[in-house]
Amino acid sequence: AQSVTQLGSHVSVSEGALVLLRCNYSSSVPPYLFWYVQYPNQGLQLLLKYTSAATLVKGINGFEAEFKKSETSFHLTKPSAHMSDAAEYFCAVSEGIQGAQKLVFGQGTRLTINP
Amino acid sequence: DAGVIQSPRHEVTEMGQEVTLRCKPISGHDYLFWYRQTMMRGLELLIYFNNNVPIDDSGMPEDRFSAKMPNASFSTLKIQPSEPRDSAVYFCASSFAGGNGANVLTFGAGSRLTVL
Numbered sequence A: 001a002q003s004v005t006q007l008g009s010h011v012s013v014s015e016g017a018l019v020l021l022r023c024n025y026s027s028s029v030p031p032y033l034f035w036y037v038q039y040p041n042q043g044l045q046l047l048l049k050y051t052s053a054a055t056l057v058k059g060i061n062g063f064e065a066e067f068k069k070s071e072t073s074f075h076l077t078k079p080s081a082h083m084s085d086a087a088e089y090f091c092a093v094s095e096g097i098q099g100a101q102k103l104v105f106g107q108g109t110r111l112t113i114n115p
Numbered sequence B: 001d002a003g004v005i006q007s008p009r010h011e012v013t014e015m016g017q018e019v020t021l022r023c024k025p026i027s028g029h030d031y032l033f034w035y036r037q038t039m040m041r042g043l044e045l046l047i048y049f050n051n052n053v054p055i056d057d058s059g060m061p062e063d064r065f066s067a068k069m070p071n072a073s074f075s076t077l078k079i080q081p082s083e084p085r086d087s088a089v090y091f092c093a094s095s096f097a098g099g100n101g102a103n104v105l106t107f108g109a110g111s112r113l114t115v116l
Helices: none
Strands: A003-007 A010-014 A019-026 A031-038 A044-050 A056-058 A064-068 A073-078 A087-095 A099-105 A109-114 B005-007 B010-013 B019-024 B031-038 B042-050 B053-056 B065-071 B074-079 B088-095 B111-115
Touching: A003 A087, A003 A099, A010 A019, A019 A031, A019 A087, A019 A109, A031 A064, A031 A073, A044 A056, A044 A064, A044 A073, A073 A087, A099 B042, B005 B088, B010 B019, B019 B088, B019 B111, B031 B074, B042 B065, B042 B074, B053 B065, B074 B088
Parallel strands: A010 A109, B010 B111
Antiparallel strands: A003 A019, A019 A073, A031 A044, A031 A087, A056 A064, A064 A073, A087 A099, A087 A109, B005 B019, B019 B074, B031 B042, B031 B088, B042 B053, B065 B074, B088 B111
């Protein structure tokens, strides 16, 4: 069964600094990978997705993620953090075409931005 | 599009009472998911439907939980009887399985349940 591990339940960066949120996955077949963001008292919103096309995926709000099969990783980055990026971020995996309907989420990483 | 609509947004009830959470998916979406979010367990998939048919309910914790989707525009998640450990935020999400197979979920705002 597929699984996701997010390293670091809390990450704190200064405004303008690089944001790096780590995600490693386990999957027996080529995966589809996603990053979602959750703002307080809201549902999850899609940031970006990897679906076996380009390994570097660009998403909304300046975020991007790189799929590295050899490292089974899909880390999320943003060059310069903004105060509005403070939220909880979830990495998720689904398995191929047959399993594409079922996502498994990581535990989430809470991102704090310091002024 | 109004997005995925969930009701109620907040529910406080006493142990033993029946709780019904409701969800209206996005029109045209053919998948509907119920997730539960808690601090301890994170986001857990409870059940999902395809074209109103339950496909996988292996995440439903106990027989006290049941879910239905009588038509393409409505689903309910029922807990009877409720217990304090059911306190959580329950999310409904819907999606359309497009040509590339990547299932992009659109989430509702959630229903926060507190069982006293």
